[in-house]
Amino acid sequence: MRIKSIKPTIVVAAFVLTGCVMPPPDDSFVGDYLTARFAAGANDIDAAAKAFSAAEADAPGSREILRDAFFFQLAAGDINAASVHAARIVSLKDGGEDGLAHLVLAAQAIKAKDYKKARAALTDAEIAAYMTASANIIRAWSTVPAGGPEAGLASLRETAGAEYKGFYPLHQALLSEQAGELEQARAAYQIAVMSFRGSIEVAAFGGFLERSGDADGAREFYEPLAESRGFARIPARGGLARLNAGKTPPSFDGGSPEKGVAIAFYGLANGILQQTISQRAAAEDAGFRVGDANYNMPLALAQIALYLDPSFDDARRLAGSILNIYGESEKAIAMLSLIGPSSLYYDQSRIEIAGALNELGRGDEAAALLRKAARNDDASNDLRLALAGLAASNDDHREAVKILDRLIADLPEDPESEAWRIHLSRAASLLELGEWKRAEADLERAVVLAPEQPTALNYLGYSWAERGENLDEAFELIEKAVSLDPSSGAIIDSLGWAHFQRGNYDEAVGHIEQAASLEPSDPTITDHLGDVYWKLGRRIEAQYQWRHALELEPGGKLKAALKEKLENGLSE
Secondary structure, eight states: OOOOOOOHHHHHHHHHHHHSOOOOOHHHHHHHHHHHHHHHHTOOOOOOOHHHHHHHHHHHHHHHHHHHHHHHHHHTTHHHHHHHHHHHHHHHHOOOSSSEEEEEHHHHHHHHOHHHHHHHHHHHOOOHHHHHHHHHHHHHHHHHHHHEEEEEEEEHHHHHTTTTTGGGGHHHHHHHHHOOHHHHHHHHHHHHHHHOOOOHHHHHHHHHHHHTTHHHHHHHHHHHHHHHHSSSHHHHHHHHHHHHTOOOOOOOOOSHHOOOOOOHHHHHHHHHHHHHHHHHHHHHHHOOOOOOOOHHHHHHHHHHHHOOOTOHHHHHHHHHHHHTTTTOHHHHHHHHHHHHSSSSSHHHHHHHHHHHHHHOOOOOHHHHHHHHTTTTTOHHHHHHHHHHHHHHHOHHHHHHHHHHHHHHHTSSSSSGGGGHHHHHHHHHHHHTTTHHHHHHHHHHHHHHHHHTTTHHHHHHHHHHHHHHHSHHHHHHHHHHHHHOOOHHHHHHHHHHHHHHTTTTTHHHHHHHHHHHHHHOOHHHHHHHHHHHHHHHTTTTHHHHHHHHEEETOOOOOHHHHHHHHHOOOOOO
8 A cells, every 4th residue: 555655744644634633743753754665665564664653653643644553453464463453443333444454443343253243344334346355254153152153154145236346256265165065065166166276176175176085186176287387387386296195185174253254364365465466467568667666565454464373374475475575574584484384385485585595695595494404305396496597596507507407317208298398497507507408498399398388489589589490490480489378578579589680680670679679678679679770780878778788787698789889899
């Protein structure tokens, strides 16, 4: 929940003019308020929470500051402190908030097992449409201790016409399974998976199939999801591993109000997160410049889920990922370190912790962490691929190739389609080492494994075009990649570069200019734009682009090439 910037003079004037409501602010208030706004703009959640709370204490009476203090305390994970603000917000009864304060007070009551108080917190509350389903789900779970799962199901049925009821089926399934109504549970689980197909829905339905003795059905359900790129692959792969090892199915773990309401908050967090990501991607595809990512609402909702169920590793993984995105590396490490080795999310958490350690300049610790985790018998390919990626990011390409050699040697004859990423990663390091023939073989293998993956097609096509080899085949691969992903600046650049290699400079320039507009921070594309300008006789523009490419901090080889071009021009 980021707030728009306001000049400090306007901020001071605004509060002076409301002197009939509160006294003029002192310096401590102004300092706290400006600190809070700066911290919020920089996604420093803890600092924003402290500063907004301090500003609110310095000058009580500002409803906006009260709401900000409440929200950032939530996002920082201090639910009890947020609840104090929530009670004050609710007491205002001015209709100026979306109902989140009511939901937090209900969650606090659920945590305390005061289910009557939880329902009272939601009585006559004005709640925004996107939170209505969550409020109804909380009401339903609050009836279970006294009336059993049947009461919860009846409560959900009473609100079946509410907006955003797509969240309901999972809770109908959990309550139906708890009530022993297994056919109804199966149908509701299926609808839940069809509605979202998130990790929590996949784990719940797959676990139900295993508990029901339908091993074949569970395997059929898990197998396609295990090769997907979303986080649903994690419970799917875990389920397949259980089935392959003949292990006991997971026990039913969704019957308490605390867990049920935690799932409701997590579901809303994940839904908002996915919608935000999709909107940002659509804006970028349309050519708009998007600012820094703001995932404060999903973070706040995930924190409430963890408050209710501290063992909820999926919610912990989501919160840790957002903190990593924000550059809050230490906080992300602290959050993710609580995910233990028995968790399905252990490997993913180690990958993200390693990334955070590397950001902090602690690459050796990151590598040691991943190597230790990779020694586990059931370590995922994702984890070993991350270890290789870490080595490559630190320019240790020989180590990256060694790791990937072992990983590829362990692949079955008919590997999962995602194996193309492993071959592509090894090819990238081999290219850095100057081992073209081995790299070419990996690139060709990646295209065989994933003939519809634009990244694989583009990488092989671009590599051929860069070397002036197989230009007809390179064009075919790149043009297919463009048709599959027409908004990718990297792929459009490859098409322009293939024309450049053929000497078609008039044709190349339009594609490379388009690529540069889509990827303005890519030093390679910027370098290519300088090259094509030089060939077209636009020497001043060429030198400008090369200087700009240097400012984008390219790797060693490109950096040296750019300096050479700036001194001597482009060699004929």
